Amino acid sequence: MTDNSAARSLVFRQRQTAEExxxxxxxxxxxxxxxxxxxxxxxxxxxxAIFAVAILAPLLAPHDPYDQDLxxxxxxxxxxxxxxxxxHVLGTDKVGRDYLSRLIYGSQISLLIGFSxxxxxxxxxxxxxxxxxxxxxxxxxxxxxxxxxxxxxxxFLVAMAAVVAFGASLTVVxxxxxxxxxxxxxxxxxxITMQARDLDYVKAARAMGCSTPYIxxxxxxxxxxxxxxxxxxxxxxxxxxxxAALSFLGFGVQAPTPSWGLMLNEGREYMFFxxxxxxxxxxxxxxxxxxxxxxxxxxxxxxxxxxx
Amino acid sequence: MTExxxxxxxxxxxxxxxxxxxxxxxxxxxxxxxxxxxxxRGRVVGLVGESGxxxxxxxxxxxxxxxxxxxxxxxxxxxxxxxxRRQIARRIQPIFQDPYSSLxxxxxxxxxxxxxxxxxxxxxxxxxxxxxGEMLDVVGLPRRVASSYPSQLSGGQRQRVAxxxxxxxxxxxxxxxxxxxxxxxxxxxxxLNLLQDLKEEFGLxxxxxxxxxxxxQHMADRVAVMYLGRIVEEADSDTLFNDPRHPYTRALLGxxxxxxxxxxxxDTHLGAVFPNPIDPPPGCTFHPRCPDCMAICRSExxxxxxxxxxxxxxxLYGGAGAPPTATHRGDNP
Amino acid sequence: MSGTIxxxxxxxxDIPVAAGMLHPVRGIGFTxxxGETLCIVGESGxxxxxxxxxxxxxxxxxxxxxxxxxxxxxxxxxxxxxxxMARLRGGSMSMIFQEPMTSLNPSYTIGNQLxxxxxxxxxxxxxxxxxxxxxxxxxxxxxxxxxxLGQYPHQLSGGQRQRVMxxxxxxxxxELIIADEPTTALDVTIQAQILHLLAELQREFRMxxxxxxxxxxxxxxxxxxxQVMYAGKxxxxxxxxxxxxxxxxxxxxxxxxxxxxxGRTRRGERLGSVPGIxxxxxxxxxxxxxxxxxxxxxxxxxxxxxxxTRMGDGHAYTCLRAPEEVLGERQPAEAP
Numbered sequence: 001m002t003d004n005s006a007a008r009s010l011v012f013r014q015r016q017t018a019e020e021x022x023x024x025x026x027x028x029x030x031x032x033x034x035x036x037x038x039x040x041x042x043x044x045x046x047x048x049a050i051f052a053v054a055i056l057a058p059l060l061a062p063h064d065p066y067d068q069d070l071x072x073x074x075x076x077x078x079x080x081x082x083x084x085x086x087x088h089v090l091g092t093d094k095v096g097r098d099y100l101s102r103l104i105y106g107s108q109i110s111l112l113i114g115f116s117x118x119x120x121x122x123x124x125x126x127x128x129x130x131x132x133x134x135x136x137x138x139x140x141x142x143x144x145x146x147x148x149x150x151x152x153x154x155x156f157l158v159a160m161a162a163v164v165a166f167g168a169s170l171t172v173v174x175x176x177x178x179x180x181x182x183x184x185x186x187x188x189x190x191x192i193t194m195q196a197r198d199l200d201y202v203k204a205a206r207a208m209g210c211s212t213p214y215i216x217x218x219x220x221x222x223x224x225x226x227x228x229x230x231x232x233x234x235x236x237x238x239x240x241x242x243x244a245a246l247s248f249l250g251f252g253v254q255a256p257t258p259s260w261g262l263m264l265n266e267g268r269e270y271m272f273f274x275x276x277x278x279x280x281x282x283x284x285x286x287x288x289x290x291x292x293x294x295x296x297x298x299x300x301x302x303x304x305x306x307x308x
Numbered sequence: 309m310t311e312x313x314x315x316x317x318x319x320x321x322x323x324x325x326x327x328x329x330x331x332x333x334x335x336x337x338x339x340x341x342x343x344x345x346x347x348x349r350g351r352v353v354g355l356v357g358e359s360g361x362x363x364x365x366x367x368x369x370x371x372x373x374x375x376x377x378x379x380x381x382x383x384x385x386x387x388x389x390x391x392x393r394r395q396i397a398r399r400i401q402p403i404f405q406d407p408y409s410s411l412x413x414x415x416x417x418x419x420x421x422x423x424x425x426x427x428x429x430x431x432x433x434x435x436x437x438x439x440x441g442e443m444l445d446v447v448g449l450p451r452r453v454a455s456s457y458p459s460q461l462s463g464g465q466r467q468r469v470a471x472x473x474x475x476x477x478x479x480x481x482x483x484x485x486x487x488x489x490x491x492x493x494x495x496x497x498x499x500l501n502l503l504q505d506l507k508e509e510f511g512l513x514x515x516x517x518x519x520x521x522x523x524x525q526h527m528a529d530r531v532a533v534m535y536l537g538r539i540v541e542e543a544d545s546d547t548l549f550n551d552p553r554h555p556y557t558r559a560l561l562g563x564x565x566x567x568x569x570x571x572x573x574x575d576t577h578l579g580a581v582f583p584n585p586i587d588p589p590p591g592c593t594f595h596p597r598c599p600d601c602m603a604i605c606r607s608e609x610x611x612x613x614x615x616x617x618x619x620x621x622x623x624l625y626g627g628a629g630a631p632p633t634a635t636h637r638g639d640n641p
Numbered sequence: 642m643s644g645t646i647x648x649x650x651x652x653x654x655d656i657p658v659a660a661g662m663l664h665p666v667r668g669i670g671f672t673x674x675x676g677e678t679l680c681i682v683g684e685s686g687x688x689x690x691x692x693x694x695x696x697x698x699x700x701x702x703x704x705x706x707x708x709x710x711x712x713x714x715x716x717x718x719x720x721x722x723x724x725x726m727a728r729l730r731g732g733s734m735s736m737i738f739q740e741p742m743t744s745l746n747p748s749y750t751i752g753n754q755l756x757x758x759x760x761x762x763x764x765x766x767x768x769x770x771x772x773x774x775x776x777x778x779x780x781x782x783x784x785x786x787x788x789x790l791g792q793y794p795h796q797l798s799g800g801q802r803q804r805v806m807x808x809x810x811x812x813x814x815x816e817l818i819i820a821d822e823p824t825t826a827l828d829v830t831i832q833a834q835i836l837h838l839l840a841e842l843q844r845e846f847r848m849x850x851x852x853x854x855x856x857x858x859x860x861x862x863x864x865x866x867x868q869v870m871y872a873g874k875x876x877x878x879x880x881x882x883x884x885x886x887x888x889x890x891x892x893x894x895x896x897x898x899x900x901x902x903x904g905r906t907r908r909g910e911r912l913g914s915v916p917g918i919x920x921x922x923x924x925x926x927x928x929x930x931x932x933x934x935x936x937x938x939x940x941x942x943x944x945x946x947x948x949x950t951r952m953g954d955g956h957a958y959t960c961l962r963a964p965e966e967v968l969g970e971r972q973p974a975e976a977p
Contacts, residue, residue, distance in 0.1 A: 023460035026413075200410035204473070207371045208424050209397030222414040358828040462918050463685075492684040493855060494915035497899035501911050519829050522858075526901035526908060549903060563833035565858030566902045569885040573837040573862045578830050 033302045040298020046291035054107040062087065063098035065105040065258045072096045077276050093266060093277060102258040103284055109259045110240050110288055113174055117239035118232050120178025125185020126228060132186070133193025134216055140190070147186050155180045155242065163251040173252050177239050188231050192224045226303035233296025237289045244285055260285050311348035313385065314513040315370060315400065315481050319344050320379035322365050326586055337586050339365040340376070341537035347481065352507070352514040354528030354545070356521060356560060360585060362537040363517050367483050370515065372396035384480075398428065401474035405486035407466035411458040417444075417469055418454040424477045443472040446509070447502060464495035468502065475506065481513045489520060500527065521564045525549050533557045536585055536593040543618040553620045555598045592623060600624060644675035646817050646849040647696070650710035653873075654691050657703060661923045665691050667873035668947060671866075673817060673849040678840075680852045680860040680881070683870035686919050689853045692870075693819045696851075697736055698726040714816060732762040735810040737803075739822040744806055745794040751778075752790025755809055762813040770812075777808040781838060800831035807839065817849045824859070836863055857900060861885050866955070869893050872920055872930035874947070879956030889950070889958040889967050891935045929960065937962055 024032075034040060053060060069092070077091040077099070078084045085091075090100040132143035155177075162176045196202065197220065205219045246252030247261030255262060260281040267277030322340040327333075340362045347353045357363050368374035369381060372393050381388040383399055401424075404410040411420055421443055422436040431439070441451045447468040458466055467487065474482055487503065488496040500523065506512060518524050524531055525545060532542040533556065541554040552558045559576045577599040583589055589596050595605040602623060610623045654666040666688040673679050681689045695706050698721070711719045713734060718726070730736070738744045746754060755774035756767060763770075771790070778786035781804040794802055803823065810818055820839065824832035840863050843850050854860060860867055864881040869890065877890040888894045898913025906912065917934035920926075928943035929935070935942070941961055949957035952964060 026457045026459050200404040200406060201412040203373065204402060204404065204410055204470070205412075205423070206373055206393075207397060207400075207402045208427050209392075209394035210427055214427075219412055223412065225414075358830060464918075493857065493896055493899050494684060497901075497912035498914045498916075500901070501914065504909055504911070521829070522901045522903055525903045526906060526910075526912070529908075545908065559830055563829040564903065565833065565836075565856070565862050567857040567861040567885060567897060567900055568902070569861045569864075569882045571862060573833055573840055575837050576830055576833050578834065 037298045039294045043291045043294030057104045061101035061104045063101040065101040069096035105258040106260040113243040114236040114240045116174045117177040118236040121182035125182030129186040129189025130193045133190040160251045168254045196220045230300045237292040313346045314349040315347040316382040317345045318380045320376045323377045351529045354524035354531040355517045357534035361534045400481045401479040402483045406490045421472045447472045483515045485517045540621045554622045647673040648712045652708040655705045664922045676847040677865045678850045679866045680864035681868045682860045687870040688873040732813045733816045735815040737820040737823045758812045781808045819851045821853045877958040883956045
């Protein structure tokens with residue numbers, strides 16, 4: 001009996017002292033990892049800068065990007081001039097519009113396209129992927145069929161056809177890209193949801209009497225969120241590049257809207273005499289896409305570690 | 309045997325259609341094949357068997373997560389048909405094996421433990437935090453873990469959180485699915501002690517699903533041994549452990565490795581492998597592995613025989629201990 | 642008789658982590674002789690698996706290994722090159738892992754995988770390799786072995802896969818087998834069969850075996866020698882019977898009290914437990930690491946040195962409690 005009472009006191013003491021919590025909270029760990037992740041930080045800083053420029057465009061741009069001044073066509077940027085032209089620091093284009101202002105407003109178009117495309121395709125892809133992954137069976141077969149149908153269609157050709165059919169405008173470009181870039185969302189969400197569905201906490205929620213929508217939204221969704229954001233950054237960069245390519249070919253945003261892709265197209269004619277007309281929007285695009293990708297990569301490293 | 313059953317299955321069968329490939333159609337897999345099991349109120353019933361024997365499907369059926377193909381589940385004597393999933397959830401809660409996957413990593417402990425209250429709208433939201441605190445006291449966790457996340461806790465602590473979540477609604481029955489097999493030895497005993505304490509404190513009824521017979525023997529009042537979807541032997545714990553009848557039960561008992569030196573590793577003579585449940589052997593499904601296999605075992609399934617509270621399904625004990633005869637027709641529905 | 646196969650002295654492993662230096666293994670020593678089974682037992686995080694990886698030279702790249710002595714068949718293996726180490730592994734020293742599903746390559750047949758080990762280490766004809774594979778598959782209890790050679794791992798059950806793993810470990814007639822939790826992923830009945838088989842094969846081929854497990858039941862049944870690890874150190878070691886009959890270290894005693902034993906513990910009786918959790922092994926560590934969980938802890942425990950108390954016949958434990966003290970209290974506790 002002494003043994004037994006000793007054991008009882010042991011349990012009692014174990015309840016008193018309990019076990020201390022050694023691990024820091026996941027949020028403080030996340031913060032530490034973010035601070036240690038250079039690509040994430042660099043990407044975030046550049047991205048934030050471009051964002052600020054886009055939002056503050058009316059304040060930052062020295063001119064209206066649509067204002068033409070045919071007396072000042074194709075002036076040089078500051079590094080080609082002895083005296084800096086304060087009015088047109090980066091020079092003007094072929095119809096005398098201030099290039100800096102057009103570049104600044106161009107960031108709005110790129111980000112607008114990137115975000116709205118990402119949102120549309122993200123919603124479509126996530127709904128399809130999560131539904132297929134959670135319910136499996138026949139639902140999964142149908143969704144897989146839709147995904148395969150979509151993958152069989154070349155985005156670029158379809159986008160060009162749509163522009164020809166509906167006319168070129170910002171809205172058409174966004175809708176076409178949004179309706180076509182969801183495949184990666186769907187594939188990734190499907191497989192992650194499938195894994196999450198079989199975990200015991202989902203079963204526990206079902207045994208608790210939770211409804212299926214509740215389980216999908218409250219139990220599964222928070223756990224696929226980090227993968228979702230990583231896919232979203234990839235798709236956003238993809239959409240921005242596609243818009244630039246479409247605009248460059250004349251199937252995207254139409255003149256005189258200041259889109260970087262369109263500016264590349266317009267600068268093409270002056271490639272040899274005024275190469276900066278090509279180089280400047282090119283560098284802007286490059287920086288934006290690079291920043292998004294760095295940010296996305298960093299985000300993956302930072303968040304996925306949290307889950308394992 | 310006259311105790312009221314908190315939970316009872318009546319001839320429950322659960323058939324899954326397993327796809328055999330694109331053109332070959334599907335075959336039925338009888339995960340649970342005519343199981344009648346009674347879990348008396350306030351008792352601990354152990355369910356033992358190898359992986360693939362259907363014990364997890366049984367758990368899902370009892371929790372109302374899986375609808376049986378035929379048969380019925382009775383909650384305190386009333387048919388499952390009269391209960392919604394939420395009503396079942398209030399009566400029966402599970403505890404899972406792996407405390408690492410049973411807690412949602414994105415939620416705080418408080419949110420996890422209070423979740424049942426939220427789902428079932430119990431009490432005012434302002435009381436939830438206090439109820440969580442009480443529950444943490446009960447399972448032996450300091451109250452400050454409420455604000456931490458599962459990844460900060462050890463396996464034993466997580467299992468305590470899972471227990472707190474299961475018990476906060478004061479269910480009648482708790483289905484413990486291998487509650488300790490993922491834990492370290494020293495933590496196992498803590499969880500087992502805790503389960504014992506909670507049983508006394510809340511008057512709980514347990515179904516303890518485990519492959520660890522030492523644990524089952526320690527906890528359970530009654531034990532059912534499952535093999536390929538059927539209960540092949542069921543008896544009170546003492547009877548079963550002192551007088552195992554079915555050759556499979558004897559093999560299972562022989563396989564328990566207790567920390568007693570000089571005994572060596574027993575030879576269980578279970579030669580062949582666990583059969584494919586899609587394609588079960590004819591006759592008694594255990595016959596290919598049975599050391600006492602007779603001619604009749606290869607052709608005819610044995611009928612259940614009962615000797616007091618000791619139920620066995622084996623030709624060796626066909627007809628309540630009488631020698632096996634060839635007249636039985638195994639016509640199980 | 643110089644039957645010693647492996648001799649390790651003061652082995653330690655250090656792994657740099659974000660918070661500092663992690664010391665998962667802190668001075669482990671043991672010897673394994675021909676035909677002898679050494680069980681290293683401990684809970685998760687005690688360093689038992691890293692010990693085995695350190696011997697095999699399979700530690701993660703960032704880990705640092707130190708040892709005063711590591712001799713395998715009389716040969717110093719501390720500074721062997723990777724290529725020489727690889728020749729040893731799978732040859733005269735082979736390993737059986739916990740998860741038979743992932744340790745076999747799913748895209749090769751059983752026969753191919755068995756033969757490959759043989760051809761790589763023994764360099765004989767394919768026919769010889771095949772014969773050996775069939776012979777060993779039969780030995781490990783796989784029926785119609787010859788026809789199994791063409792099968793893929795997914796066509797086998799978990800128990801059969803583990804048998805194939807054992808056959809593969811035996812292909813080149815190893816002197817030493819290191820089995821890391823070989824039966825943890827298996828059902829109880831299969832576990833008993835596999836352990837039975839391992840014990841039989843070991844006796845037959847007179848191999849040394851290091852079995853790493855958390856399960857004291859397994860240890861009691863198969864070990865000749867036991868080494869109980871806690872927080873990277875050996876807290877108790879000795880012949881199996883002695884350690885189980887008269888455990889001296891509070892940790893060993895605690896672990897043994899945790900386990901229900903049919904026929905010994907009564908139903909529903911409170912089991913013993915070891916409260917608290919394993920300490921963090923990062924940074925400078927000193928004294929007895931068990932002191933924060935120990936019933937007998939006193940201030941002196943912080944100054945415990947690595948000087949085991951020896952009891953004769955190889956039984957030793959590292960604790961400040963004197964043997965008389967431990968043995969003296971056992972009598973009254975067990976009497977009622």
